[in-house]
Amino acid sequence: MSVRFGGLLAVDGVHLEAEAGRVTGLIGPNGAGKTTLFNVITGLQAPTEGRIFIGDEDVTNLKPHKRARLRMARTFQRLEVFGSLTARENIMVAAEICNGWSRDRVDPKQVTTAVLERVGLRAVADDPVDAMPTGTARLVELGRALATRPQLLLLDEPGSGLDHNESDVLGDLLLDLAGEGMAVLLVEHDVELVMRVCEDIFVLDFGRLIAQGPPADIQANEAVQAAYLGAENEELVEHEPEEALA
Amino acid sequence: MNDVMQYAIVGLATGCIYALTASGLVVTYTTSGIFNFAHGAIGMVMAFTYWELTVDRGLPEWLGLIIVLGVLAPALGFLLERLLMRRLHGATVSTQLVVTLGVLLALIGLASIRWSPTEPRVLPQFFEGHQVGILGVNVTYHQLVMVGVAILVAAFLRLLFYRTRLGIAMRAVVDDPELASLNGADPDRVSAASWAIGAQLAALAGILLAPLVTLDIILLTLLVINGYAAAMVGRLRSLPLTFAGGLALGLAEAYTIKFLPTDMVSKVRPALPIIFLYVVLLILPQARLRAGRLVTTRRVPKVASGRESLLGSGALILVALVAAQFLSGSWLTVASAGMVWALIMLSLVLLVGYAGQVSLAQMTFVGLGAFAMGKFFGGGSLLGIVAAALIAGTVGAIAALPALRLTGLYLGLSTLAFAQAMTVMFFKDERVFGYGGRLAVNRPSILGMSFESDKSFFVLVCVVFALAAMGVLALRRGRFGRKIVAMKDSPAACATLGLNLTFTKLSVFALSSALAGVAGCFYGALRGQVGSNDFEMLNSLVVLLLVTISGINTVTGALAGGLTFGMFPKVQGWLPEAIGRNFSYLGAGLGALGVARNPNGWTSDLSPIGDAIRKVLHLDRGDHDDPTSIDLLESSDETQSGEEVRELARTSS
Numbered sequence: 079m080s081v082r083f084g085g086l087l088a089v090d091g092v093h094l095e096a097e098a099g100r101v102t103g104l105i106g107p108n109g110a111g112k113t114t115l116f117n118v119i120t121g122l123q124a125p126t127e128g129r130i131f132i133g134d135e136d137v138t139n140l141k142p143h144k145r146a147r148l149r150m151a152r153t154f155q156r157l158e159v160f161g162s163l164t165a166r167e168n169i170m171v172a173a174e175i176c177n178g179w180s181r182d183r184v185d186p187k188q189v190t191t192a193v194l195e196r197v198g199l200r201a202v203a204d205d206p207v208d209a210m211p212t213g214t215a216r217l218v219e220l221g222r223a224l225a226t227r228p229q230l231l232l233l234d235e236p237g238s239g240l241d242h243n244e245s246d247v248l249g250d251l252l253l254d255l256a257g258e259g260m261a262v263l264l265v266e267h268d269v270e271l272v273m274r275v276c277e278d279i280f281v282l283d284f285g286r287l288i289a290q291g292p293p294a295d296i297q298a299n300e301a302v303q304a305a306y307l308g309a310e311n312e313e314l315v316e317h318e319p320e321e322a323l324a
Numbered sequence: 325m326n327d328v329m330q331y332a333i334v335g336l337a338t339g340c341i342y343a344l345t346a347s348g349l350v351v352t353y354t355t356s357g358i359f360n361f362a363h364g365a366i367g368m369v370m371a372f373t374y375w376e377l378t379v380d381r382g383l384p385e386w387l388g389l390i391i392v393l394g395v396l397a398p399a400l401g402f403l404l405e406r407l408l409m410r411r412l413h414g415a416t417v418s419t420q421l422v423v424t425l426g427v428l429l430a431l432i433g434l435a436s437i438r439w440s441p442t443e444p445r446v447l448p449q450f451f452e453g454h455q456v457g458i459l460g461v462n463v464t465y466h467q468l469v470m471v472g473v474a475i476l477v478a479a480f481l482r483l484l485f486y487r488t489r490l491g492i493a494m495r496a497v498v499d500d501p502e503l504a505s506l507n508g509a510d511p512d513r514v515s516a517a518s519w520a521i522g523a524q525l526a527a528l529a530g531i532l533l534a535p536l537v538t539l540d541i542i543l544l545t546l547l548v549i550n551g552y553a554a555a556m557v558g559r560l561r562s563l564p565l566t567f568a569g570g571l572a573l574g575l576a577e578a579y580t581i582k583f584l585p586t587d588m589v590s591k592v593r594p595a596l597p598i599i600f601l602y603v604v605l606l607i608l609p610q611a612r613l614r615a616g617r618l619v620t621t622r623r624v625p626k627v628a629s630g631r632e633s634l635l636g637s638g639a640l641i642l643v644a645l646v647a648a649q650f651l652s653g654s655w656l657t658v659a660s661a662g663m664v665w666a667l668i669m670l671s672l673v674l675l676v677g678y679a680g681q682v683s684l685a686q687m688t689f690v691g692l693g694a695f696a697m698g699k700f701f702g703g704g705s706l707l708g709i710v711a712a713a714l715i716a717g718t719v720g721a722i723a724a725l726p727a728l729r730l731t732g733l734y735l736g737l738s739t740l741a742f743a744q745a746m747t748v749m750f751f752k753d754e755r756v757f758g759y760g761g762r763l764a765v766n767r768p769s770i771l772g773m774s775f776e777s778d779k780s781f782f783v784l785v786c787v788v789f790a791l792a793a794m795g796v797l798a799l800r801r802g803r804f805g806r807k808i809v810a811m812k813d814s815p816a817a818c819a820t821l822g823l824n825l826t827f828t829k830l831s832v833f834a835l836s837s838a839l840a841g842v843a844g845c846f847y848g849a850l851r852g853q854v855g856s857n858d859f860e861m862l863n864s865l866v867v868l869l870l871v872t873i874s875g876i877n878t879v880t881g882a883l884a885g886g887l888t889f890g891m892f893p894k895v896q897g898w899l900p901e902a903i904g905r906n907f908s909y910l911g912a913g914l915g916a917l918g919v920a921r922n923p924n925g926w927t928s929d930l931s932p933i934g935d936a937i938r939k940v941l942h943l944d945r946g947d948h949d950d951p952t953s954i955d956l957l958e959s960s961d962e963t964q965s966g967e968e969v970r971e972l973a974r975t976s977s
Binding site (some may be wrong): 145162176179222 | 803806810812813820821822823
């Protein structure tokens with residue numbers, strides 16, 4: 079797909095696939111077009127060119143909520159939590175919305191309890207989300223996405239704002255989810271996390287795909303290193319801090 | 325043929341004014357992100373000021389123009405930006421809307437005090453009496469001035485935006501305020517300048533338009549609705565399209581009048597701007613759902629639990645029973661009216677406070693309720709109340725339907741247009757409220773009980789409010805409530821979870837309108853009869869503003885807002901006549917300016933009292949077991965942390 083904003087080609091002929099049962103990484107310097115791709119996939123942004131498929135179904139002309147009903151869920155890089163609700167309510171409302179359109183009759187309360195447990199939010203379940211530190215709020219978004227029992231999960235920097243231990247736990251969770259057959263597409267700056275959990279990695283730079291392959295290949299790839307070193311210092315080597323600007 | 329040309333000239337000339345007005349709106353909206361509902365009111369005030377200077381005090385026209393356009397208008401725009409609009413960056417659309425509507429009403433109120441509406445005034449045309457023949461058509465000099473000014477303004481704006489430092493900074497701020505400020509543009513300065521220019525354009529349009537219509541406060545203020553429509557054509561961004569839209573609307577208006585049968589013209593003419601606005605809104609493409617908006621959320625007040633709302637309602641009824649023994653005469657009327665207003669405002673808590681949708685037409689639904697109650701099932705029965713709910717609910721859903729796919733601001737505009745259209749085409753129709761425009765509405769008798777006496781009616785209204793409040797709170801605590809709050813907090817996230825936003829909005833609209841319709845039954849029954857003036861669009865604004873001032877997120881806010889409004893007639897009596905007569909606009913308008921400071925309203929400042937009561941009654945125990953607890957006396961600590969999350973969310977991008 080391609081996306082053009084006025085004169086800027088934000089995404090330039092990128093072909094991307096996320097397979098069931100594995101975590102696929104999508105990395106690249108800031109402004110490479112990762113979030114734009116997510117928006118195109120979920121229907122918040124129309125592509126200038128190209129098509130999007132979920133399974134065999136062409137969803138390019140479907141509205142966001144219709145796509146979500148094909149079992150796709152996402153999180154947001156700029157948080158889109160339901161700030162006036164608690165963590166529990168955030169997840170519960172997702173489960174309820176999902177019950178509204180899906181045929182599976184599960185108890186939203188049970189789903190909520192299970193998800194809270196799984197993403198490790200039990201202790202803060204009844205705190206309002208707008209008072210939470212950003213890392214925790216990201217976990218709420220992850221939990222909310224999981225509450226709709228997706229088969230394709232798009233995560234936009236779920237690890238930023240998490241400390242080293244929390245990031246490890248998140249990695250385990252992602253591997254578990256993939257192990258259960260879910261397709262996980264992960265945008266993440268925490269390179270260590272990406273290298274650990276992803277089987278396949280796509281690298282974007284200035285809207286173009288510059289590399290694709292398993293972690294070892296990507297780490298050795300000169301184009302990738304050049305792209306990163308040109309944009310950010312030693313990003314591939316070190317944990318990247320929160321950048322100041324979009 | 326000559327006729328066709330004549331109408332073309334008239335249409336183009338008025339079209340130029342619409343373009344002027346609309347370009348002012350676009351300039352302020354694009355650079356400050358705030359849609360200025362007070363735009364027309366600014367033009368109105370400036371036209372009156374110009375009248376006072378030139379006609380009343382006899383200054384020469386050129387001096388009057390310099391004073392108004394060169395000094396007063398930009399100063400007003402500048403002050404508005406400094407004192408109010410600057411605080412609204414990152415506020416929700418409904419907060420922005422309420423504050424600019426506050427300016428609108430305050431200006432109407434102030435103008436009515438200064439220039440008594442009963443006194444006729446005429447502002448002469450420029451070069452009165454002079455005209456010239458072009459292509460066999462008589463064109464007045466004033467019309468030429470209108471066209472000339474519009475062309476000059478268009479050229480000026482073009483130069484400003486493309487040739488000056490300020491203009492380029494303005495465009496940069498539109499594209500990306502953060503990036504622009506990094507590159508040395510000062511968004512605050514740019515925003516102040518744009519408000520000054522916007523006010524100048526409003527003044528210019530007002531001065532040019534006033535001689536063609538009467539110098540009437542409300543008329544001039546509302547004429548900008550046509551400007552709104554033109555601005556929509558330009559999608560609030562493109563100035564060339566805005567100008568084209570203005571011209572097209574002017575022409576369309578002129579030709580509609582020409583080709584319509586004469587008996588229809590008087591009826592349809594006042595509704596034309598609204599019809600145009602509606603049509604433009606319908607043509608507009610669907611707004612994209614945006615993720616990553618920077619909304620600084622304030623902590624929303626806590627919601628009362630079932631037990632708490634039951635206790636609160638019980639307490640309210642108890643107080644009502646006691647108060648009914650002590651109140652009499654006009655104070656009893658004040659209290660009853662207050663409770664009726666509170667019931668109306670409760671419908672706005674559901675719609676605006678919880679679901680984040682905007683309605684500037686709530687009194688229209690109140691009117692439909694009163695109409696149903698008065699017309700059907702004997703004019704005061706339980707079935708009448710049911711009919712009121714059904715009719716108002718259905719019309720509410722239908723009215724909202726076209727605009728639901730649009731975002732908050734557009735929804736607000738379309739409800740505004742709807743309210744105006746209903747007044748002109750429905751309520752003012754003699755067949756609706758009967759001969760003389762007054763419809764009798766009786767007090768209901770329910771299950772054989774009559775509520776004819778003032779005391780029993782007061783208690784009845786309190787009971788109805790208590791029940792409705794419990795219902796609204798239960799709704800909020802339940803599945804539907806979570807859904808609408810989620811939709812308010814992040815429509816984009818809701819959509820990606822599979823929620824059909826249109827349907828959800830539609831249901832909350834229907835519910836809220838139905839509740840307003842029920843309130844309308846009691847509104848009518850309290851007064852005994854209703855007329856079209858009761859349900860005018862400006863009254864809807866007053867109600868919305870007053871509930872926002874006291875707290876639109878809470879039942880407590882509705883109660884406080886209602887009682888405050890109930891007090892207005894009393895307060896009016898205490899004030900000097902000129903101020904008293906305009907007190908509802910003035911009070912609501914000036915009060916709404918405070919919403920810029922605290923969007924949760926003043927009742928949220930009372931939350932410590934609520935907490936204390938909760939503690940005394942040991943109601944805080946169960947809080948953690950019941951995640952969805954609500955309260956009649958909500959607590960709302962506006963912590964910094966809410967903003968912290970957004971702040972971090974932004975910096976981590």
